[in-house]
Amino acid sequence: MIYAVIWDNLPYLAEGAAITVALALTLLVIGLVVGTGLGLIQAYAGWPLRLAATLIERFFRAIPAIVLLFLFYYGISVFYNISAFPAAALALGLRSAAYQSQIIRGAIAAVPAGQLAAARAIGMTRAAGIRHVVLPQALRQAIGPWTNEALSELKDTSLAYTIGVVELMRQADYIVSATYGHQLAVYSAAAVVYLALSLAANWALTRADRRLAVPGLSH
Amino acid sequence: MTDATRLRAEHLTKSFAGRRVLDDVSLSVAKGEVKGIIGPSGAGKSTLIRCLNGLEPLDTGRVWLGADELTARKADIDALRARIGFVFQDFNLFTHLRVADNLMLGLRRVRKMDAVEAERCARAELDRVGLADKWQAWPAELSGGQAQRVSIARALAMAPEVMLFDEPTSALDPQSVGSVLRVMRELVAGGMTMIIVSHEMAFIEAVADDVVFMADGAIVEEGPAGQLFNTPHAAATRAFIDGIAAAHRGEATTP
Amino acid sequence: MSQWLAFAGSHLPTLLAGTGYTLTIWAVAMIAGFVAGWVLAVARVYGGSISRRLAVGYIELIRGTPLLVQMFIVYLGLPQIGIVFAPLTAAIVAIGINTAAYQAEYFRAGIRAVRPGQIAAARALGLSRGQAIRHVVLPQGFRIALPQWANEVVIELKYTSVAYAISVPELMGRAKEIGAASFRYFAIFCVVAVIYLVLVTVVTLVLDQVERRYGLRH
Numbered sequence: 001m002i003y004a005v006i007w008d009n010l011p012y013l014a015e016g017a018a019i020t021v022a023l024a025l026t027l028l029v030i031g032l033v034v035g036t037g038l039g040l041i042q043a044y045a046g047w048p049l050r051l052a053a054t055l056i057e058r059f060f061r062a063i064p065a066i067v068l069l070f071l072f073y074y075g076i077s078v079f080y081n082i083s084a085f086p087a088a089a090l091a092l093g094l095r096s097a098a099y100q101s102q103i104i105r106g107a108i109a110a111v112p113a114g115q116l117a118a119a120r121a122i123g124m125t126r127a128a129g130i131r132h133v134v135l136p137q138a139l140r141q142a143i144g145p146w147t148n149e150a151l152s153e154l155k156d157t158s159l160a161y162t163i164g165v166v167e168l169m170r171q172a173d174y175i176v177s178a179t180y181g182h183q184l185a186v187y188s189a190a191a192v193v194y195l196a197l198s199l200a201a202n203w204a205l206t207r208a209d210r211r212l213a214v215p216g217l218s219h
Numbered sequence: 220m221t222d223a224t225r226l227r228a229e230h231l232t233k234s235f236a237g238r239r240v241l242d243d244v245s246l247s248v249a250k251g252e253v254k255g256i257i258g259p260s261g262a263g264k265s266t267l268i269r270c271l272n273g274l275e276p277l278d279t280g281r282v283w284l285g286a287d288e289l290t291a292r293k294a295d296i297d298a299l300r301a302r303i304g305f306v307f308q309d310f311n312l313f314t315h316l317r318v319a320d321n322l323m324l325g326l327r328r329v330r331k332m333d334a335v336e337a338e339r340c341a342r343a344e345l346d347r348v349g350l351a352d353k354w355q356a357w358p359a360e361l362s363g364g365q366a367q368r369v370s371i372a373r374a375l376a377m378a379p380e381v382m383l384f385d386e387p388t389s390a391l392d393p394q395s396v397g398s399v400l401r402v403m404r405e406l407v408a409g410g411m412t413m414i415i416v417s418h419e420m421a422f423i424e425a426v427a428d429d430v431v432f433m434a435d436g437a438i439v440e441e442g443p444a445g446q447l448f449n450t451p452h453a454a455a456t457r458a459f460i461d462g463i464a465a466a467h468r469g470e471a472t473t474p
Numbered sequence: 475m476s477q478w479l480a481f482a483g484s485h486l487p488t489l490l491a492g493t494g495y496t497l498t499i500w501a502v503a504m505i506a507g508f509v510a511g512w513v514l515a516v517a518r519v520y521g522g523s524i525s526r527r528l529a530v531g532y533i534e535l536i537r538g539t540p541l542l543v544q545m546f547i548v549y550l551g552l553p554q555i556g557i558v559f560a561p562l563t564a565a566i567v568a569i570g571i572n573t574a575a576y577q578a579e580y581f582r583a584g585i586r587a588v589r590p591g592q593i594a595a596a597r598a599l600g601l602s603r604g605q606a607i608r609h610v611v612l613p614q615g616f617r618i619a620l621p622q623w624a625n626e627v628v629i630e631l632k633y634t635s636v637a638y639a640i641s642v643p644e645l646m647g648r649a650k651e652i653g654a655a656s657f658r659y660f661a662i663f664c665v666v667a668v669i670y671l672v673l674v675t676v677v678t679l680v681l682d683q684v685e686r687r688y689g690l691r692h
Contacts, residue, residue, distance in 0.1 A: 062674040063667050064632040066646055071667060074659035117274055118311035118370075122325035122377055123301025132328060137315045158540035162639060169542060176550075184551035191539045191547065198538040216314050216359025 002185040009175045009186075016171030017193050023089060023157045023167060028150055030093025035100025036139075042101060043108045044130065053101070060098035065159045068095055073163045088160035096153050103145045107138035140217055147205040151198055158194070168193060223249045224285075225381045225412045226303070231270055231280035240266045242436040244280075248381065248414055253407050255427035255444065256416045259459060263436040264416040265308070268385050271414065272303045284380065301329050304374030304382040309390045310366040312358035318345065318369050319354050322376050330377065344372040348402050364395025368402055381412040388419055420463050424448045432456045482665045485652050492648035493669060499565050499634045499644060504627060506570035511577030512612070518578065519585050520607060529578070536575035541636050544568045549640040565637035565644075573630045580626060584619030585611055617690035624681035628674060635670075645669060 006013075041053040060068070072091035076082045111134050119129030161169040172190040176183050227247035233240050240263045248254045256264050269275035271282060273289050273296050282289040289299050313321050322341035326332045332340065345351050348368040358366060367387055374382060384403070388396045400422050406413065407426045417423055423430060423444065430447045432440045432455070440453045451457045517529040536544070548571070549564035559567060588611050596606035616623070638647035649666040653659035 059671070062632075062671045064635040064646070064670055066635045066638070067649075067663055067667050067670060070650075070653075070659065071663045074653070074663065078660060112311075114307060114309060114311035115313060118305075118307060118313065119324075120297070121272065121274060121300060121303075121305035121307075121311075122373065123297050123299075123329040124325065125297045128328055132324060133313055133315075137313075140315055155538075155540040158542040159636065161542065169540075169546075172546075181554070184547065184554045187543055187546045187551050191543045194540055194543060195535065195538040214315055214359075215357040 016168035019167040026089040027093035031096030034097035038101035039104030057098040084164045107142040255423035255430040258433035262433040304379035308386040310370040344376040363391045364398045384415040492645040495644035503569035507573030510574035514578035515581035580619045580622040584615035
């Protein structure tokens with residue numbers, strides 16, 4: 001009976017899981033691009049830009065994800081009719097950028113100063129040295145801590161449920177309403193899906209970390 | 220300045236946290252000349268050589284490469300640096316790149332060579348330092364001596380007008396020193412213009428035309444290698460050279 | 475701006491009442507998670523194969539699933555097998571269950587970082603293994619784990635906002651109500667953001683002081 005409920009609604013859970021994965025990927029890409037920018041600014045820019053980047057980082061790290069979701073969803077709605085998915089991707093993506101900037105900044109600081117000096121010694125500009133020597137090493141070193149951040153964001157996509165994104169939790173909610181109950185079974189099924197996604201993501205990222213390993217660069 | 224002058228520095232000064240590390244230092248090296256810089260640790264030798272290609276900013280003083288001034292306000296410092304080879308004490312090979320890409324990064328990004336040309340050039344330089352078989356190796360897989368030879372090849376690949384060596388053998392185990400010195404000797408024989416900061420006194424005496432003795436951020440004495448090592452004028456130079464010789468004798472008697 | 479301040483001011487009492495709930499959930503769940511976290515960490519490091527496996531299973535299960543799902547299972551799922559919680563209790567239980575797993579991992583890392591000679595020294599004085607763990611390893615392990623633990627404490631303060639989803643009238647829930655009544659969602663969530671900013675900043679500063687005084691670098 002309970003199994004039948006789960007079995008019959010498997011397509012809906014799968015659909016929700018697909019949205020969950022899409023949201024996680026989108027927000028992580030936004031976070032990677034913006035976070036790398038913020039990290040570079042914090043590592044290399046003059047103090048006014050550095051201060052601005054630090055304030056942005058502190059703001060997004062201090063405020064709960066749910067509050068950010070509502071702020072972005074309703075805040076943007078005032079002047080632009082935004083739907084829930086992009087609002088969620090933006091809110092969670094910028095929050096992730098704050099966390100990722102910390103990771104990148106730490107990884108940049110861990111690249112020995114001699115690496116940039118050597119790049120400059122063969123005539124590369126500072127920007128080229130950062131781009132071709134420091135950043136590739138920093139990004140490579142960041143994969144480990146980045147894996148934790150990615151897994152944490154995968155779980156936090158469930159909070160997008162609160163502004164109406166039809167991801168895994170919302171689908172579970174629909175199934176509960178449509179079948180008049182079975183909360184325990186349906187939410188447990190959702191938990192299993194999240195667990196499977198987490199394990200899969202962890203496996204893939206650990207594998208990537210190993211495959212991209214460079215002797216002398218791994219920790 | 221004669222036409223033959225390759226690199227010239229005048230009245231360099233620099234302070235770190237209120238301490239003078241370079242005190243009115245001037246020196247020049249002519250085309251094909253090999254200049255050795257010796258002196259006790261903390262004398263400012265490494266600071267001086269890093270200032271010569273602008274890796275370390277100066278407080279005052281001017282540096283020329285040929286007719287171009289590195290310290291000019293509008294100097295294209297990156298283009299000038301590309302014409303000066305620099306070898307670091309701890310190699311500083313790019314950790315994330317294989318040996319091949321370590322050699323080709325500057326050729327591709329700075330010299331703007333195409334891939335074929337860069338590879339041809341890089342292979343030739345790697346062959347010159349005797350490490351053609353390390354083309355695909357990662358820096359971490361090399362011994363210290365091999366890493367330093369790769370870093371010399373990386374500098375040579377840029378076809379520099381002058382090579383600067385900052386204690387190139389100080390981070391090496393004794394067995395590796397010889398292989399690096401052999402490569403440097405071949406460069407000397409090939410007529411390369413070089414400035415070498417080193418503690419390898421026998422090597423400096425053998426290959427340098429001219430030797431500079433530094434102490435406390437200043438040049439104490441400068442002269443032809445044979446004269447400076449055998450009949451130094453300054454008491455400080457004599458004390459330093461005698462001290463090194465005594466240390467070597469001491470080393471020789473202990474098994 | 476003055477209009478916004480007036481709006482914020484008129485709703486401040488409601489929001490502060492919500493903040494009371496927020497801090498209650500947080501404090502109780504943190505303490506419960508602290509105790510459970512130590513039990514899990516000790517089971518994982520020193521336990522026999524069964525208790526070790528149970529601890530690992532619990533920690534991986536909780537860390538692999540979102541807090542929101544855990545909260546729904548506690549509040550909406552458990553009543554089906556006769557375990558019924560009021561919303562506030564359900565929130566505390568769910569967040570306690572959640573933070574216990576994370577705290578356990580930080581404590582475990584702390585325990586592992588205590589030098590092995592410490593137990594040997596304690597045993598040499600005649601302490602039993604249990605006493606050595608309790609009086610020598612755990613205090614040091616906690617001080618080593620302090621930075622990560624402090625971080626976790628701040629993270630969970632923010633995650634108490636998830637409790638609004640099971641209708642606990644904490645800060646976030648109150649804001650949602652005010653938003654629905656006034657249609658001024660953006661304004662009210664700005665006020666809420668400022669309150670969280672203040673809470674997080676104060677807690678962070680306090681924990682920084684604690685870390686500075688008791689932290690142990692290994």
